[in-house]
Amino acid sequence: ADGGDEPAPAAAPGRAQVFSTVVDTFLEKLVAAGSYQRFVSCYRCFYKLQPQLTRSIYDQFISQLQASIKEEIQEVKNEGNLEGLFSLLDKIVEEAKDRQEPAWRPSGVPARDVRSALVPFLLRHRAHLRRALQERQRRSSSLAQEVLTGRDSIAELQQLIQARQQAWQ
Amino acid sequence: MSVDPMIYEAQFFGFTPQTCMLRVYIAFQDYLFEMMLVVEGVMLKKLDGIPGCKISPSKIRKCTEKFLLFLKEHFDKLFSKMEEVLLQLVLNIPKNVLLPEDRVQEQYPYSEEQFQALQDELQQLQQQCRAEAVLEQELRAELEEQKVVKAELEKILQCFDGLENICREHGAGNFKESFALLTQSSKKLQDVLKEVEEKSKKMNQHDHLM
Numbered sequence: 001a002d003g004g005d006e007p008a009p010a011a012a013p014g015r016a017q018v019f020s021t022v023v024d025t026f027l028e029k030l031v032a033a034g035s036y037q038r039f040v041s042c043y044r045c046f047y048k049l050q051p052q053l054t055r056s057i058y059d060q061f062i063s064q065l066q067a068s069i070k071e072e073i074q075e076v077k078n079e080g081n082l083e084g085l086f087s088l089l090d091k092i093v094e095e096a097k098d099r100q101e102p103a104w105r106p107s108g109v110p111a112r113d114v115r116s117a118l119v120p121f122l123l124r125h126r127a128h129l130r131r132a133l134q135e136r137q138r139r140s141s142s143l144a145q146e147v148l149t150g151r152d153s154i155a156e157l158q159q160l161i162q163a164r165q166q167a168w169q
Numbered sequence: 170m171s172v173d174p175m176i177y178e179a180q181f182f183g184f185t186p187q188t189c190m191l192r193v194y195i196a197f198q199d200y201l202f203e204m205m206l207v208v209e210g211v212m213l214k215k216l217d218g219i220p221g222c223k224i225s226p227s228k229i230r231k232c233t234e235k236f237l238l239f240l241k242e243h244f245d246k247l248f249s250k251m252e253e254v255l256l257q258l259v260l261n262i263p264k265n266v267l268l269p270e271d272r273v274q275e276q277y278p279y280s281e282e283q284f285q286a287l288q289d290e291l292q293q294l295q296q297q298c299r300a301e302a303v304l305e306q307e308l309r310a311e312l313e314e315q316k317v318v319k320a321e322l323e324k325i326l327q328c329f330d331g332l333e334n335i336c337r338e339h340g341a342g343n344f345k346e347s348f349a350l351l352t353q354s355s356k357k358l359q360d361v362l363k364e365v366e367e368k369s370k371k372m373n374q375h376d377h378l379m
Contacts, residue, residue: 015259022259026251033243034236042236045224046212053215061208068200076193085182089262096266103267104274105177115284119277122287129294136301143308150315157322164329 015086023073027066034062177262186260190252201244202237209233 013021039058040047047054077083096103107113179185212229216222262268267275279287340347 019255019259022251022254026247029247030240030244033247034240038239039236042239043212043229043232045228045232046216049219049222049224050215057208057211061204064207065200065204068204069197072193072196072200076189080182080184080189082182086259089181092269093263093266096263099265102264104271104278106180112281113274115279115281116274116277119279119284119287120273122291123277126287126291126294129291129298133294133298133301136298136305140301140305140308143305143312147308147311147315150312150319154315154318154322157319157326161322161325161329164326168329168332 014090016083019082019086020073023069027069031062031066175256175261177268178260181262181268182260186256189260190255194248194252197244197248198241201240205233205237205240 036055036058039061040054043054175186182189209229213226216224216226216229
């Protein structure tokens, strides 16, 4: 019942460390299960003939098996960049240690999940539009002022002309 | 193991933890079988070198199978134990943990309605912007028109100025005044003329009578 009763997943031992510890424990227990006694009891006939050779074959078998398994584990680590991902995940988990409630998870409905991802862009767009609108409103209200004074000065000119015209009549 | 697809873990690692464990399992198993074959091969070769050996290859094969069966059983048990621990402690993202790439999900937990409202607001803003642009264009167009009209009106005023200048140059500084003066003197002249005519008429009558 102790195939790897590691301490709780606290921040103390990193994931990478837990990973190797668990794999090492697995190998230890595997070797313990396939003990020399067990080997001899299976290959009794050969052992009777060649006891010393049996020992050396067994030793080689075990060390080769261990080496191969360790190599494979290393390869998996390299391929998946596990060391980097483990320490990154450790950091993320450590940062989240103060929050208790379950975090967001993909809902499985892309349309729903994409909403929140779009919101910051839309908010930036809104801020931009609001600024642009204010700018435009400011511009057109000053233009409107200009137009009104223009109309006034045209009316003035027209009155002036009318006066001159009447003077000539 | 319950059916947990561990998709959030897959998102982080780039592979599902179960796939990873399956790969490791198959690799380990291959090594185990391979090593056992090597062991058997070495033994058979050794026995070949012993003259008059009574141990047959099939006997050795049985021994191998016995050991392998035993080892495989333990191997499977140990491996599933290891897998369980790894999936729980190492290849696992705790429930309370949110991956950095998904932070927006908690920063902006917009509901369908909120999202729609935001989009509507954007659309409205865009329309307002467009309307404002149209208004600006119209105002600018009117300003252009005003420029033309002003220029025309100023030209007319200049015409009046020119007319007055011409009058002044020809001794009629103020047309109205000189016109009034002229009318006055012509009236006077007319009066005088009438007087003269009457007088001459009277003189003629006087002459006839004489």
